[in-house]
Amino acid sequence: MFISHKVFLNSGGGIGGLTLAVALAKHHDIDVVIYEAAKRLTEIGAGVGLWPRAWKILKALGLDGDLAAASLDPPTEDLVTAFQYRKSDRPNGLHFYDLHTQGNLLKFHRADFQGVLLKHLPPSSHTHCSKRLESYSQSIAGPVELKFQDGSTATCDLLIGADGVKSAVRGSLLRELANQAVMEGKPDVAQEALAGIDPVWSGMVAYRALIPAERLRALSPSHRALTEPTQYLGKNAYIIVYPISQGNIINLAAFNVSGTEGARFDGPWVKEATKEAFQTAFANWEDDVQILLQAVDKVSHWAVHTVRHLPALNFGRVAILGDASHSMEPHQGSGAGQAIEDAAILAALLSHPQTTRDSIPLALDVYDQIRRPYSIKISQSSRLNGRYFTFQYDGGEDLEHCTDEELKARLVDLGLAFTDNWKWAWSTTVDGMLAEAVQTLNDRYDNV
Numbered sequence: 001m002f003i004s005h006k007v008f009l010n011s012g013g014g015i016g017g018l019t020l021a022v023a024l025a026k027h028h029d030i031d032v033v034i035y036e037a038a039k040r041l042t043e044i045g046a047g048v049g050l051w052p053r054a055w056k057i058l059k060a061l062g063l064d065g066d067l068a069a070a071s072l073d074p075p076t077e078d079l080v081t082a083f084q085y086r087k088s089d090r091p092n093g094l095h096f097y098d099l100h101t102q103g104n105l106l107k108f109h110r111a112d113f114q115g116v117l118l119k120h121l122p123p124s125s126h127t128h129c130s131k132r133l134e135s136y137s138q139s140i141a142g143p144v145e146l147k148f149q150d151g152s153t154a155t156c157d158l159l160i161g162a163d164g165v166k167s168a169v170r171g172s173l174l175r176e177l178a179n180q181a182v183m184e185g186k187p188d189v190a191q192e193a194l195a196g197i198d199p200v201w202s203g204m205v206a207y208r209a210l211i212p213a214e215r216l217r218a219l220s221p222s223h224r225a226l227t228e229p230t231q232y233l234g235k236n237a238y239i240i241v242y243p244i245s246q247g248n249i250i251n252l253a254a255f256n257v258s259g260t261e262g263a264r265f266d267g268p269w270v271k272e273a274t275k276e277a278f279q280t281a282f283a284n285w286e287d288d289v290q291i292l293l294q295a296v297d298k299v300s301h302w303a304v305h306t307v308r309h310l311p312a313l314n315f316g317r318v319a320i321l322g323d324a325s326h327s328m329e330p331h332q333g334s335g336a337g338q339a340i341e342d343a344a345i346l347a348a349l350l351s352h353p354q355t356t357r358d359s360i361p362l363a364l365d366v367y368d369q370i371r372r373p374y375s376i377k378i379s380q381s382s383r384l385n386g387r388y389f390t391f392q393y394d395g396g397e398d399l400e401h402c403t404d405e406e407l408k409a410r411l412v413d414l415g416l417a418f419t420d421n422w423k424w425a426w427s428t429t430v431d432g433m434l435a436e437a438v439q440t441l442n443d444r445y446d447n448v
């Protein structure tokens with residue numbers, strides 16, 4: 001096999017881009033070049049959790065040893081309690097459900113996770129920081145021409161946009177798609193493509209914080225967040241907490257519905273939040289939550305944006321992956337997992353023995369065919385979990401008017417509903433999809 005092409009991953013620092021780079025760099029005939037907008041490869045944010053489905057991909061890439069060392073709990077395939085659930089938007093919190101999963105959610109500090117990916121990038125790959133892609137153009141036979149914000153340019157045979165929710169690659173790709181659709185007399189497709197360029201506000205904001213375990217312990221020596229991954233649910237808001245970094249830090253993400261889905265969000269999407277704004281949002285919640293709010297020092301405020309379901313993830317020699325292609329509401333802890341799945345499928349197709357420089361567009365077509373429907377499905381189920389966790393589902397409106405007995409029964413039903421919606425993440429693997437992708441590409445090559 002000989003593929004003479006270079007991969008340009010705009011998002012060197014992103015989990016999706018780095019996973020693809022690690023997977024592709026195992027193939028010596030593929031040059032991996034990463035262009036990253038940031039000055040340094042750094043992960044902002046806080047903790048990140050990975051479910052067994054994504055974990056098995058990283059294991060196959062040989063990252064499991066280093067990642068396991070960075071996780072508080074060792075990976076297991078046993079039945080475990082992943083989270084406990086409380087109704088907390090009242091002075092007396094009510095424990096109502098334990099989520100049991102086959103295999104555990106591995107929880108990392110993002111910087112530790114990224115450190116492992118960087119360690120596994122081979123020296124043959126090249127990373128250029130402070131390179132913000134502005135746009136690209138391509139001709140049918142290639143190459144792809146890249147234009148950066150600093151005025152510099154570059155060319156490549158294959159461009160993978162792993163540049164996150166505001167993806168510049170997605171913008172150029174969808175404009176190309178729209179132009180072609182207009183030429184083919186398909187105005188609806190053109191409109192759908194153009195509508196996918198700008199992300200959409202979910203109506204939710206997330207407060208994110210890392211709490212030193214020592215500080216929480218000083219306030220409440222046996223606070224459950226020190227040892228038990230917990231979700232505190234309430235009307236229009238919820239909080240998720242779990243320990244990371246060998247238990248020295250408690251990762252906290254608190255979601256609050258503060259607007260209408262699809263409305264325009266004014267202001268920066270990520271900023272420092274005042275502690276007061278955060279505390280006000282959860283003012284009447286149970287004591288356990290009040291102690292967490294006291295323990296928080298620095299809080300960041302994220303306006304959660306998503307990417308619309310797109311008509312295609314590829315055009316010619318360009319494709320997008322991860323948040324660039326399907327940024328979703330984060331209520332299943334699966335956005336990074338989906339980026340990892342994209343990377344695994346792309347790597348298998350691009351390293352296929354019959355994939356050459358000329359057949360890259362065919363391989364990307366198969367990527368789109370296999371990955372797009374699945375990531376759309378996960379994006380929908382993730383959104384639904386958000387509705388469950390904030391009591392915005394049918395039947396969640398009048399929980400306050402139930403007797404204690406009725407309330408508990410209805411909350412247990414809720415637990416069963418979100419478990420059912422979520423179980424794909426620990427009870428399935430990507431193996432069938434991988435085999436289907438390779439078989440589909442084999443068939444396409446047989447018919448060329």
Ligand SMILES: Cc1cc2nc3c(=O)[nH]c(=O)nc-3n(C[C@H](O)[C@H](O)[C@H](O)COP(=O)(O)OP(=O)(O)OC[C@H]3O[C@@H](n4cnc5c(N)ncnc54)[C@H](O)[C@@H]3O)c2cc1C
Binds near residue numbers: 016017036037338
């Ligand atoms: C509150 C919250 C909690 C979450 N928790 C989880 C979780 O527990 N588990 C999970 O699986 N997912 C979780 N997610 C989702 C997860 O964070 C994302 O899905 C994942 O980080 C996406 O990775 P990515 O590589 O596609 O994009 P990103 O991580 O956004 O990386 C994009 C990279 O591209 C760079 N870049 C951007 N524009 C350009 C450009 N024009 N040129 C060059 N480079 C560029 C950026 O600097 C960045 O390094 C959570 C999300 C939120 C908001």
